[in-house]
Amino acid sequence: xxxxxxxxxxxxxxxxxxxxxxxxxxxxxxxxxxxxxxxxxxxxxxxxxxxxxxxxxxxxxxxxxxxxxxxxxxxxxxxxxxxxxxxxxxxxxxxxxxxxxxxxxxxxxxxxxxxxxxxxxxxxxxxxxxxxxxxxxxxxxxxxxxxxxxxxxxxxxxxxxxxxxxxxxxxxxxxxxxxxxxxxxxxxxxxxxxxxxxxxxxxxxxxxxxxxxxxxxxxxxxxxxxxxxxxxxxxxxxxxxxxxxxxxx
Numbered sequence: 001x002x003x004x005x006x007x008x009x010x011x012x013x014x015x016x017x018x019x020x021x022x023x024x025x026x027x028x029x030x031x032x033x034x035x036x037x038x039x040x041x042x043x044x045x046x047x048x049x050x051x052x053x054x055x056x057x058x059x060x061x062x063x064x065x066x067x068x069x070x071x072x073x074x075x076x077x078x079x080x081x082x083x084x085x086x087x088x089x090x091x092x093x094x095x096x097x098x099x100x101x102x103x104x105x106x107x108x109x110x111x112x113x114x115x116x117x118x119x120x121x122x123x124x125x126x127x128x129x130x131x132x133x134x135x136x137x138x139x140x141x142x143x144x145x146x147x148x149x150x151x152x153x154x155x156x157x158x159x160x161x162x163x164x165x166x167x168x169x170x171x172x173x174x175x176x177x178x179x180x181x182x183x184x185x186x187x188x189x190x191x192x193x194x195x196x197x198x199x200x201x202x203x204x205x206x207x208x209x210x211x212x213x214x215x216x217x218x219x220x221x222x223x224x225x226x227x228x229x230x231x232x233x234x235x236x237x238x239x240x241x242x243x244x245x246x247x248x249x
Contacts, residue, residue: 042222049223054208059231061203065121065196066189066235069128073185076129077136078178084137085144085174098137106131106192110199119200124193131192132185136178143177176243183239190232205231 018039025038035041049055084091084098106127113123197206205228212221 036218037222038219039222041219042226045217045219045223046226049220049227055227058203058205058208059227062193062197062205063231065124065128065204066186066193068125069189069193070132070182070185072125072129073132073136073189074178074182077133077181077185078140080133081137081140081178081181082144082171082174085141091141098134102134102138106188107195110196114199121201123199124196124201127192127196128189131188135184135188136181139177139181139184140174143174146177147173179239179243183236183243186235186239187232190228190235194228 021039025035084094109127109130110123113126117123117126193204194206194209197204198210201207205224209221209224209228212218212224
């Protein structure tokens, strides 16, 4: 399907989503909560808060936390994924343990993270790193296993050392899989971020949503939800663009 047609279908689908939102918040009862969450009220609040400096402060704080969490996930996931992909012994001995840990919701670690790291950014970094490491680790390992064996044999025939094989053959060969894992990880991190930022911090998008709820500012709450969605969509677009650029290169 042409890109233009895909974009048009996407716009139609998103317009339908807004229409469904509008229908679900209709009510003739003046005391009903529905109209306070309506799209027209949310868009008006979005325009209002867009000019406030605190929105940009919350956004930058959240983006910083996501980048640090992603960095932790990459720093752990890529080396362990390379090891799992190249060593059948390591993969066999850790496979069940990794799958077990992967299936534990990151949010279930919240009380333990607070007890271990205290209140502040550090438990958030732990939760985000734990949430993001698995897509990167598993995609990296899968990328190593899908490498053409002839590439490795060619490197060995040229007397390349293990380090040279890693840098010049394996890493370039799995980078596309690593980027795919990072894209999936960013989606998971963005989902985990908002509840994580309700752990007693004083800034961030999750904190801002909690603050609007406490102030009963329902239209602002929906506006903040829209901000979270738009930023997450933008991050996904960037990672998709990077993946396409690498594949085309």
